[in-house]
Amino acid sequence: MRDRVVAQLDAAVRAPLTLVTAPAGWGKTAALVAWARTARLGDGNEAPVVRWVTSHSAHGADVPGQLLGALSTQPDDELDKTGEWYEDDLLKAVDALDRPHIVVVDDVREISDPEALTELESLVRHGMGQLHLVLSCRRDPALPLYRWRVNGSLTEMRTNDLSLTITETAQLLAAHDVVLPGSTLYALHSITEGWPAGVRLAAMAMRGHPEPERVLDDGGAFSTAVGDFLTGEVIDSLPADTRQLLLDTAVAPRLNAGLVEAITGRDDGARVLAELKGSNAFLSRNAGPGGWYRFHPLFARTLHAELLRRNPERVPELHRRAAAWHATYGIPAEALRHALLAEDWHGAVEVLDRHWPDIVGGVRYDRPHEAAPHAPGVEEAADPHLVLAFAAERLRVGDLDGARDFLRRSDRDGGSPMLAGFAAAEAWLAGDARRTLAALPDLHPNTDEVRALALLDEGEARLRLGELAAAGAPLHGALVLAQRAGMAQAQVRAASQLAVLESTRGRLRAAARLGRQALVTADRFGITDATDLGWVRMALASVYGEWDRIAEADRLLDEGLDLAAGDPDLLVAIATVRARLRHGAGRLAAALEVLHAARRELGGAPLAPAVERALALTEAELRISGGDLGAARRLVATGGDPDVFPGWAACVDASAALVEGKAAAAASTAAQFATPSTDSALTWTVHAAILTSLAGRALGDRNRVLRGLETALDIAEEESFRRPFLVGGHPVRDLLANFAPLLPVYHPLAAELAAGSSPLAGGSRGGGDGNLVEPLTERELTVLRYLQGTMSNLEIASTLYVSVNTVKTHVKNIYRKLHAGRRREAVERARELRLL
Template structure:
């Protein structure tokens, strides 16, 4: 008898969704999915609209592997195993009724039989479980874990979901059996954004494309919605300039995909938390008066509601920018009178935990002027060093004239708030107002110390070295400021010394600043001094000490004013150690919220990484970005020389020695006097141009600068002497710099010079060296870097196609030779290109030969 209540399995559930119009293919993610097939489970986990299903749909069509598909819907829990059986069967390769039915035996017996059948397969089978978050039964997760563990290498499962994976899958993840793609990886890149806009018939200047990418944070659905809306807009550039989460199409998406699925308690936490950049359970409780904030935030994250955990412990969450803007609009519409009270509660919460800068911001936004001035009076050295991001959508608090007249310190508090917002004119307006009010009260010195400190930190951020020296001296001259004022002044003075290249003086000032901050009990000032001290030590070549100092600063306080410089220092140390991947990771973490010096230094180090061959793609774009960081301010000579030398070295590595020489001559003419960076870069140009005699003299005469520059100059001198046949000179010079490099493990300087340095080092091993272990280490690393293998192994069929690709046969002729269809050969070729990160046939053959596949 047929059960008329049984819901039939629709064929559409076993088919990947059709790609959207204007599909942007994403080979970089395809390579991750290809590599993921080496593990039993791939987890694609992100909030709605992040292109998960689109990516998997494209990938399953592009691959020639056996891949089944199951689109999960609400209420599928009881029928899940029947549906999974159908999805596996649709992938093909199973004879008759080889797959057991869940209706024929108890559940545990069915799972064991299914695992046994899968384990016996000659070729692995893959299955995509789309929208898996709709499964609520924890026994399903447990059963999948069982299958993954016991099916061996024959089953490859790809789970597409929102939020947390659940305890069973988390255990597999801890065991290293899971490849993970999350929102950070799925976010669109600049190139993918431009491709999407082009597919929609839009062409924007790079600046506006980048602005659109930043405002959407790479959210694919947000970018597509914005692009579709722009097509009907009379002024697309103005549209991008004003895009927020309030836009009708984006707001509608949030209503349907986020708000409609929430109960009142979860919605209240989201709405109240929208006044903040980051939210913890305790802070959510303080805002709402509830006691379950931590649990609610965890549940919101697991539901995929555009909350990102901050850090590994998932105790703090950050809301997506567009959703935050939408939620603030909803809060203002539903309960406008609650907004000041929410800021007041946030201010009290931060103040109770010693977070004075955040407390001050929220006190001003709440209109509690007394709380704001009390915080300034008691904690100004800590507050003035803050460059923490202002609360989402924070406006100008605009206190009434009467409040400003009665209390000049309130104007100083507002000046600090405007500085954090990056509003220079607003900062100056409130500073002048504070001085005018103090003068009217007959006390021209009232608040002078605080005003000087505000101007000082603003000059540091703006890169105004002359003003920084002057204001730092003025603040140090204040007797009543104590150790707090002294630590602020020394942090600024040390940063200015860093900008001028007076690194030993910078180290002394910042070291003294650390001591003053410790005596005053100011964690933020101590962390700020430590982070800049780490950069000075990294540039000087004290790499191990620089690394420890950077980690010390981060352990004291992970604030924006600290992290940018600390991560930059770690990027420099790993670059000099020859660890390009770690250097790139730390460089990506280094942020520069309005700090001109930090932005310039980050740009210079990015050019170093390009010269090192760690990434040759996008060199022109990186150069443009780095140049942009040097516009609009009086760039110190040291920074200008460092940048020009880095650009010249990069162009020399590309063979463009003519441009490199002109750049160096122009810079030397603009600022006469000896310069180690320029001399080293010029010696490299001369050596590349076949003039070793001049290169040797230039390198030998380079001013004695930082250790890294001295090592570069010495290596170029040794290479030039070797080319001239002066073996003793080359050997003596090489041994001298090896002794210096060995102490701090400076491997990068040798690795960047490529085969010539490797050959010289290998010869030096034969002639004898006191640095044998270090030289062997460098030579071994250099050998590894000469081969750049594929991201994922090639199959036997792909290797056969690859061998044909090195011939002159056309695709049609290769297909005829292999007795395959033309489309199959094209599919294999696409996979080869993706795995070898190549875009053309000749490039793929070249990379295959370098990887010794041919």
């Protein structure tokens, strides 16, 4: 069982009452069983008595009686022969306890009997520290939970706590002898959202399958198994009217009160959604102001399949109602999708003609759970705008070949702004930013909507090309126009790309503000699965990493991965941010493995110039920390377009020069970017200023030290930078401690950072190798650093551009010099000697 969940339970059960609440298949019982084997209270030295009760009662009225049986010291046949329990019995049993007891009541379906509820309330109030009650439920019991949350009597574990992480998903698959490539693993985690039962069913279907990546979409054993489980455990257990409501709303992957009422004809949509969420019917509410809910992806797929099986005649009308509602409330892409699924060709063309800039401008890999709309017949296909409507739908879900096919069929309206907009969108989907720019002259900006789309396409293309200075103005202009024109999807896309731009430029506060704006706007319009939101999370993770808020950054990267399937640029961008986080934590081998995994996943696929350059420069930073300066310089010289991120490249070159003891060269290289300017990226201004300060100290140039340090601290305090100082290790802390007090303005940040401990050793051996009879060579130290991770000798050889036999020789020498017989022993010995 996962150590993470067991640790959470250990912390949770210190309260009088713990609720473990999640839908079917979320591993509640498995988690409790694993935890109960090692349960501890207090400081971990006190082993309580753990009693287990399984409740299958329809009403839960017997729960207090079962608790009494679990706590009583008498045999069961000596309890009240009537089988009844009385008001004071449980409290007396608790008073008689001579040591702490934890009673786990598993599978509590419902507790509605007033007397049972009163008795449980008394237990929570008067447990006297001796009784800790754990209830495992599919929905919250009718107890005063709000009151206990306030006074600290209640702790809770819910779906998010029990959901598998991506790493845990991979571990569960491996236990079934299934190993997936990263892209398929991310897709599986995205569609299961960490639901343990879903991952297990996928593992069973994938085991031995010749193409396991096809299992998720082939409608075979996996889909059948999931459908059978969810139908039997959830759908068929619901009241008939609730079940019908769920089936009717299955046409929409996202719901709010108004949409529910439009589809079903009811007038209590808000109440219904709140009750369904409270009952844990695989429905979750999005955070934010929009009032949107969404089904779990696998539950949505199952519901839709059941709708088609039970009520196929209702489906077109349900889609028509959904299309009308979305058209009225400003979400044209959804209106178009529903019109096509209803085969309402006239309605689809009308929506496209009125809103095509927002529909095309919002093209991002959405994840609708339904099959593609059926293509029009020969007669309908004579309308080029209807064919374009189908092209828009294919673009929206990332189907490049399907989009191109429909665009070829529609090429009888050449030269129109609409067709130019589609051409730019198709070029973007193909990853060709320069072709996107080439299509823009034909996108005549005769309205705010068209101008917003043109600016958005230009700004994003320039951002992907690494032309940061040229990307800002069009993206800002697009956001303003999109807001003025009420273009929901264009607003989300513009704010998302601006967040990416500002995080890349080191404008951290602006990036955080724009990222939050994108997420709030997306929630207001029910846009939850767009790839742009993956880019937002990547940008915010980068910001949090610079702020040294690592746990939040990691969480955002995991969320971004769920939206990255099919977008290699986003997958690699996430990998570069994660590698820099690992590097900042002193985990060099783990950071390199993140980048190598990303390269393997690419399989040679082309990247946007900015992403390709960021990947090369990130690896170059890591190679310097590993002592491989030659590889770092090769990456700077040949890794991507050298005109992209010149400040970053200069910092890498200056860092390498400092390691070589060439302080004058380092100072000269870094000085070009050590002064803030309108077009500069503040991240690299801070790094360059720190490097010039370090070089100045090596040169004995006190003025250079103070100038560089003052520039770095001024920017850092304005934008809350932390990482550039932390990764600098002891040399930077020494600068802060000895020179910051000499600056004309006091910087509180300097004192804070100087007092903190660096997660990195700065590449120093720390003098520990003096304990070795035969010191390690520089190349052996480099290999030793890689031995901390899980890279094979072959992978290390590939990384260092040497033969595998050379690596084996180095490893053999390391073992001999460290008196170690295997990798782990060598790493432990090296850490004892402060070599790592």
